[in-house]
Every structure is written in C-alpha cells, then in structure tokens.
Amino acid sequence: MTAMFKRFSRYQRGFSLVELGVALLILGILGILVWRWVVSTRAPMERSAILAQLDEAQSAVEGFVLFQHRLPCPAAGTGGNEACGDSAAVNLPWRTLGLSSRFGQLHYGVNRGGGLDLAPAVLAPSVSPDLNVDFSGMPVPPSDPDHDPPLAASTDAQAAAGRAQAAINSAVARRAVANGLDWCRVLRRYAANTAVAGVLTAGNATASIPVAYVLAHPGANGVFDGNNAVGASPTWRFDFPGRPQDNDFDDLALAVGPADLGERVGCVARLGEMQAAAQGAYAAYDSARAMQEYWSFRMFDITASESAVQSAQTGVAVAAMGLGLATASAVIGIASAANTEGVTAPVVIIAAANVATAIAQTVVAAQALEDAQAALEVSKEKLQATDGYAVQLYDDFAQALTRAVTLDVKELTP
Secondary structure (H helix, E strand, O other): OHHHHHHHHHHHHHHHHHHHHHHHHHHHHHHHHHHHHHHHHHOOOOHHHHHHHHHHHHHHHHHHHHHHOOOOOOEOOOOOOEOOOOOOOOEOOHHHHOOOHHHHHOEEEEOOOOOOOOOOOOOOOOOOOOOOOOOOOOOOOOEEOOOOOOEEOOHHHHHHHHHHHHHHHHHHHHHHOOOHHHHHHHHHHHHHOOOOOOOOEEEOOOOEEEOOEEEEEOOOOOOOOHHHOOOOOOOOOOOOOOOOOEOOEOOEEEEEOHHHHHHHOOHHHHHHHHHHHHHHHHHHHHHHHHHHHHHHHHHHHHHHHHHHHHHHHHHHHHHHHHHHHHHHHHHHHHHHHHHOOOOOHHHHHHHHHHHHHHHHHHHHHHHHHHHHHHHHHHHHHHHHHHHHHHHHHHHHHHHHHHHHHHHHHHOOOO
16 A cells, blocks of 8 residues: 555656646747747838838828828827827828827828818819709700690600709709819819929929828838938928938838829729719700700791691682682683573683683692691601600700719719
8 A cells, every 4th residue: 555655646746747847838938929029029120011011001091081081181299190280290190090009100291282181171162063064954845835725845855854953953952062072173183283382292402203192111220311300301301202221211101192192092083984974964965955946946847837737728728719710600601602602612611721720729729738737747746756855865964964963972982
C-alpha cells in the first residue's frame, strides 16, 4: 500500500510540472504576439499602408459628397469634427466622415473659392428637371365653339393635355429644390473656370494646379514637409501630390481635380441624363406647339369643307331648277310652234339642246356635291387622326418630363 501511494504521489508531481510548462509556453506565445503588435503600432507606416489609408479617406470624402451634396469642411484639429467657419482648419474631419481616429494625422484641404464646400441650399438652384427652360404651359387643345355643332378636340386629347400640364407643374415645383445636381453645376462651372479667387491649388511658388480637394499624409517621420507644412508659405499649403520623396520630404498626398471629381461622384452621367430627358421633353413641347397650329388648320378645313358641301347643294338645287325650266321651255316652245306654223326640226333641236345642257349641269352639280361630301369626310378623318397623334405627343412629353423629375429626385444617390 505504501509503495503504491508513493508512485501515485510522484505521478501527481509530474503532471503539475507538465501543466506548468504548457502554461508558460502559452504565456510566451501571447507575450510575443503582444510585443509584435506594440512594435507594429509604434513602427512607421510603410508606403503601401499610407496609400491605402489615403484611398480609404478619399472614398469617405466622396461618399460624403453623394449624401450631403458638398465636400466636407476641414477640421480645426485632430478632434475630427468639421469646422466650416475656420479658414485656417486643415485636418481631415475623420469623425464627421465616420473614420477611426488614426486618420486624424491626415491634412485635408478643400476648394472654398468655388463654393464646393457649401450645401446646395446655400447656392442658388441652377438645375431643375427642365434645366430652367420655361415651358409656358402646355398648348391647350383648340376648339371652335361657334361651329354648329361646336368643334373640339377629343376627350382623350384633352385628358392627355391635362397629364402634360401636370408634368410641367411637377417640374416647375422642383426648381426651388436645391440638391446634388445643383452642386454638380457649381463643380462644372469651377472646372470650366478655375481662375476664381480663393481656389485651392497644389504646387509651389512657380507652378501649381487647381484642385477640388487634397489629402496629405506626413509620411514615416510623422511630420509634414515642404509646402504641406502649415505656415510654410503665405500662398501654398499643399505640395504636388507626385513630388518625389527624398531626405527632406517623405510626405504622400492625393489630389482630385474638379473634372475628375465630377466623374467619380457621377455628376457627368447624371447631368447628361437630365439634359437628355429635358431636351427630349422640350422637343415634344415644340412639336405640340406646332401641332396646335396644324390642329387649328384641320378644324378650319372641316369648316371649309362644310361650306363647299353647302355650295354644292345649292348648285344641285340651281341645276335642278334649270333643268325644270329648260324642260318647261322646251314643251312650251314645241306647243307654240305646233299651234302656229307647225313644229320644225330647228325648234325641236333647240329645245332638246336646252334640256340636255340642263341635264348635264345637274349631273355636274350632283358630282360636285358628292366630291364635297367626300372631302368633308376626309377632313373629319384627318382631325380624328390629329387627335390620336396629339394624345401620343402629349404623353411622350409628359413621360420625358416625368423621367427628368425622377432623375432630379434621385440626384446623386447610387
């Protein structure tokens, strides 16, 4: 029994040493991992990591544009909140952009001379679904109340004109709504004319380029060099993004010009779509105005055709009267000749000729009446076809302008 107890005791002691060894091994591994993490956090960032950080900051800035319809203002310090009223602010507003505090070391400059950091509501709205083209009311389907019965466009055409007018009202209401498309127009104007006081540039005293915004990283030494250093020059704050690194300059920067920014956030495509929709609507509007004149002409054509029918009916009546008179005259002439000197061939021939002429005039008058009635039916068919075309034209216009309104509501959101 004693021998067994001794062996069991030795076994217990050996098992405790194994556990202790495993625990020490685990602690050693954890210590190495913690040490490597501390070293990595304190070590200077490599170029690839800096570029990745700049790319992430760029995505955040442009994401802000899509939903806020302006560029963010710089932060006054590393706190990360915008300071739009501080003209000397130069830090990235990482908190406003939803980034981590490690982005607080970045410098950020935004073009303020062109108004790119202003919300569209501050700017005068410059883009509406109709691109500020004054649709002075959709042409009203014509009518002729003095006609008997009164002439008017079909109820379908009148309803289509109502839908077109409703689309105009919706488009006009959007004129007072400022959004991302208005900001795109500001960006576009700045891209076309960068010689604006207070614009942001990147460069040096001898050369520079206008930019919409700049992001700069202090590099491995954590200190901004060259023109990126605050107060380095009374004119420049940001150096060329592609400036080579050397012993005196290791900053890395990213700059986006106005035209490139417009392409990246979708301004070019959205303004192009809006332009196409508005121009298509205006083309339909012009066609409707031209068609109104044609519509009036078609109504006049019906009135003229009806007058021609009435004239032809009068001609038929006159010809019939002439035929009756010719026939009566022939009978009287023949009877008179028979009572006096006898019926002669010349008398019969003259009477027959008068009757034949009257018959011919009656036939011609009847044909003229038939032609006038046919022309009247054609005029009515043309007016009906015009009504159908007007419905299509009005609806095409309404659809084009409604599409433009939809694009204006969507603005820059993906």
